[in-house]
Amino acid sequence: MSATHDVACIGCGLDRRTFLSQSTLVAVAALLVDACGTGVWEPLAPVTNIFPAAGLSLKLANYPALAAVGGIARVDDPTGAPLAVARMGAATFVAISLSCPHQGTTLDVAGSGLTCPNHGARFAIDGTWTGGQVTANLTTHPLVFNAAAGTVNIPAQQPAALPTPVNNGHQLVVTLANFPELATIGGMARVDGNSTSPLALVRTGGATFVALSMRCTHQGATVAIQSGGFFCPRHAARFSATGAWLGGQRTSDLTAMPATYSATTGTVTITIA
Structure with a gap:
């Protein structure tokens, strides 16, 4: 009667137990990547032209979440670019791009922060990356607060004059x-x-x-x-x-x-x- 060998991969030197153990680790790693992101630092350099060149004016009364310091609300601009506004102080506001710098997914406003539904990157209301998929901070833009009018504004940007070809x-x-x-x-x-x-x-x-x-x-x-x-x-x-x-x-x-x-x-x- 010939001996039975517990070998799962002839020629690669792995017995069945080691093969199964390593296969399980690979499968778990793949699941973690799918669930938690790539784990790779893939930052974008900050940009300043992500906000509407024509400017943007928002009436605070239309956004109850901005009544208190720490509040945040989604306020997409007329071009469809996903934006949020956060109240950082009594008279201090900031506009935040909701495009995740990892792969461009639109972020969800979740409680007191922002979350990417794609790979789980998390950001504070000031746009700072705080965890999940590793990536860059969000792009932000300060807003001008008009207390008398009850508005916050991104002033219109004057395009640089370019030579006409x-x-x-x-x-x-x-x-x-x-x-x-x-x-x-x-x-x-x-x-x-x-x-x-x-x-x-x-x-x-x-x-x-x-x-x-x-x-x-x-x-x-x-x-x-x-x-x-x-x-x-x-x-x-x-x-x-x-x-x-x-x-x-x-x-x-x-x-x-x-x-x-x-x-x-x-x-x-x-x-x-």
Whole structure:
């Protein structure tokens, strides 16, 4: 009668008991990742342009939760970007982006803080990360309190004046001298002159450029140039300098357009898609 060997993996040197034990640990680890997040630090650099450029005015009487210090209420802006306002003091208020900096999920206002329903990141009412999925603090913006009117306001932001390129409806001719950011490789600039069709130009080499639509492919919000790439302020999608989707809200890459460089004229001609 031959001997019976308690071997679960021939050739890998594991007996059945060790194999089952290690398999169980792997399964438990997978469940913990699903339930508690990736455990990986995936911060976003803070952004300042996530709040409405047109400004925002809120009447406190419409938000009972803000009557007392420590109160917090969801107050989405007209563009649909998820926002909250927290009362930090008798006359001090702060606006908070509700886009989780881990993967762009909209946070829940829960009691005296904020919680991400996706991977469990938790934040204090001032936007500070306090636990759960490791990530960055939330983006915040101070508010102007008008006691007489009973309102809090984000003042309207005046967009910086941008050089106006030549646009014949089909092509955009960008003069590089007008955009110092594009003088070096890796430079990025918005080049459409603050039009309704936002375009960015990225210098990828001495004589090579990439032109990209700055419309987020998820819901069409205008993305911001941030940390050597692009960031969508609405649901936190992130894109590389060449428009490839990197993380946050899942979507497709930014739309690229042909860009032709002329060393003679110092221009880049973008063929508009």
